[in-house]
Amino acid sequence: MTENDSVPAGRLARLIPADPLRRRLLAIRFAGATGRGVFLSGSVVYFTLHVGLSAGQVGLGLSASGFAGLVSSVLFGMIADRVHKRTLLCALVGLVAVGFGLYSLVSTATEFYVLVVLIAFLDYGTGPTESAIVATLVPDGERVRLNAMMRSVFNIGFSAGIGVAAVAALSERLLVLIPIGSAVLLGAAAVLVTRLPAGAPTGTARRPRLFGAVRDLRYLSVVGLSAVLASHISLLMVVLPLWTLTETGVRPFLVPLLLVINTVFVIFFQVRASRGAETVAGAAATGRRAGLWIAAGCAAVSVTAVWHDAVLAAAAVVATVLALSVAEVMQASSAWGLAFGLAPKHAAGEYLGAFDLHVAGQNVAGPVLLSGLVIAQGFWGWMAVAGLMVAAALLIGPAARRSAEAMAAKSAEAGAEAPAAAEETV
Structure with missing residues (x-):
C-alpha cells in the first residue's frame, strides 16, 4: 500500500486522472450525479x-418509471452501435435535463406519471450509451478501473446533490x-459531452443482429446471476431499513x-475493489466473493430475529x-468486467445495454420479493436469501466461462467467413 492509499485525501486525489478524456468522462459523471442526487433525494x-x-401517487410514478429501463437500455444500446455515440449521449442527457426542468410545470398526477416514465426511458438509455463510448475510446484493460473511478465520483456528486436538496427543503x-x-x-x-470524441458507429464488416443480446441465452444467464448478486441494492436500501425499524x-x-x-465506503474503496476484475475470469471470481459477502451480511442480521437485544x-x-x-x-466491479469482456465488438452497445438489465430487473423485483420474504419469515427468510x-x-x-467460450467460437466463425466472402468478390 502506498502512502497515498493510506490517506483519504490521497485516495480522492487519485480520482483525477492526467488524461483529458478520462477527466471529461469523470466531469460528466459528477455533473450528472449531482443533478440526479438533487432530484432523487x-x-x-x-x-x-x-x-x-x-405519497402513494409519487411512489406509483417512481415505481412505474423503473419498468422503462427494461426496454430502453437494450434499445439505446442497439442505437449506439449504429450512430455517433457522442451525439446520442448528448441528445439523451440534454432531453433528460429538459425533462427535469418540466417537472417545475407539473400540476396533476397524470402529468407527473407521463413525464416521470418518459424521463426514465431516456435516462436509462444514457448508461449503455456512455458504456459504449468507454468501450470505443478506452483500451480493454483500463475500462473496469475507469468505471470504478466514475462510480466513486458518482457517489461524491450524488452526496453533493443531497446537500442541495436539503437546503431547498428548508423553505417551500x-x-x-x-x-x-x-x-x-x-x-x-x-x-461537457460535446467535448468528447465522436465515438463513430461500429466499423466492422459483421453487422449486429437486431436483439442479438437478448437471444443469447448463455449471455442472459450471466446477466440473470448478476441480477441476483446485485440484490445488495434492495437489501441495503429497502429490506434492511424496514427490518431495522419494524423488527429490532x-x-x-x-x-x-x-x-x-x-x-463513504464506496467512495474510498470502489477503485481498489476493481483490481483483478479486468478479465472475464477475474470478474467472475470477484462476483463470487461478492455473493459470499452478501450471504455473510444476511447471516449477521438474522441473529436479530432470535436475540432481541438493542445493542x-x-x-x-x-x-x-x-x-x-x-x-x-x-x-459492481464484477459487472463491469463481465459486461465489457463478454460484449462482442460488433454489437458492444447492445450487449452492454442488455447487461444493464441486471440492475433494472433487480430494481423492479428485488424490493418486493426480498422484503416480503424477510419480513414474513424472519430468521429463515434471511437464511433463504443467504442461500440464494x-x-x-x-x-x-x-x-461466464460458457458465455466467453460461445463468444470466442462465434468470433472464430466470423473470422473464417470474412476471407471467404472477400475471395468471392475478387
Whole structure:
C-alpha cells in the first residue's frame, strides 16, 4: 500500500486522472450525479409539498418509471452501435435535463406519471450509451478501473446533490430549486459531452443482429446471476431499513446513518475493489466473493430475529451494512468486467445495454420479493436469501466461462467467413 492509499485525501486525489478524456468522462459523471442526487433525494418532498400529490401517487410514478429501463437500455444500446455515440449521449442527457426542468410545470398526477416514465426511458438509455463510448475510446484493460473511478465520483456528486436538496427543503418557496437545479446540472453534463470524441458507429464488416443480446441465452444467464448478486441494492436500501425499524429495538436515527456509512465506503474503496476484475475470469471470481459477502451480511442480521437485544441488534445491523458495502464494490466491479469482456465488438452497445438489465430487473423485483420474504419469515427468510446468494456465487463462474467460450467460437466463425466472402468478390 502506498502512502497515498493510506490517506483519504490521497485516495480522492487519485480520482483525477492526467488524461483529458478520462477527466471529461469523470466531469460528466459528477455533473450528472449531482443533478440526479438533487432530484432523487428531494423528489418526494417536492411533489408532495409543492405539487400536492399524495405519497402513494409519487411512489406509483417512481415505481412505474423503473419498468422503462427494461426496454430502453437494450434499445439505446442497439442505437449506439449504429450512430455517433457522442451525439446520442448528448441528445439523451440534454432531453433528460429538459425533462427535469418540466417537472417545475407539473400540476396533476397524470402529468407527473407521463413525464416521470418518459424521463426514465431516456435516462436509462444514457448508461449503455456512455458504456459504449468507454468501450470505443478506452483500451480493454483500463475500462473496469475507469468505471470504478466514475462510480466513486458518482457517489461524491450524488452526496453533493443531497446537500442541495436539503437546503431547498428548508423553505417551500425554495422547493422549485429541486427540479430547476437538476435541470441545470444535467444541462452542464450535456455540454461537457460535446467535448468528447465522436465515438463513430461500429466499423466492422459483421453487422449486429437486431436483439442479438437478448437471444443469447448463455449471455442472459450471466446477466440473470448478476441480477441476483446485485440484490445488495434492495437489501441495503429497502429490506434492511424496514427490518431495522419494524423488527429490532434499534433507534430510528441509525437508519439514515447506514447509507452514510455505505456511501463513504464506496467512495474510498470502489477503485481498489476493481483490481483483478479486468478479465472475464477475474470478474467472475470477484462476483463470487461478492455473493459470499452478501450471504455473510444476511447471516449477521438474522441473529436479530432470535436475540432481541438493542445493542446486539445495532452491532449486527452495522456489520451487515459493512458486509453489503464490501459486496457492492465487488459486484459492481464484477459487472463491469463481465459486461465489457463478454460484449462482442460488433454489437458492444447492445450487449452492454442488455447487461444493464441486471440492475433494472433487480430494481423492479428485488424490493418486493426480498422484503416480503424477510419480513414474513424472519430468521429463515434471511437464511433463504443467504442461500440464494451462495448459489449465485457458485454459478457465476461457470456461466461466464460458457458465455466467453460461445463468444470466442462465434468470433472464430466470423473470422473464417470474412476471407471467404472477400475471395468471392475478387
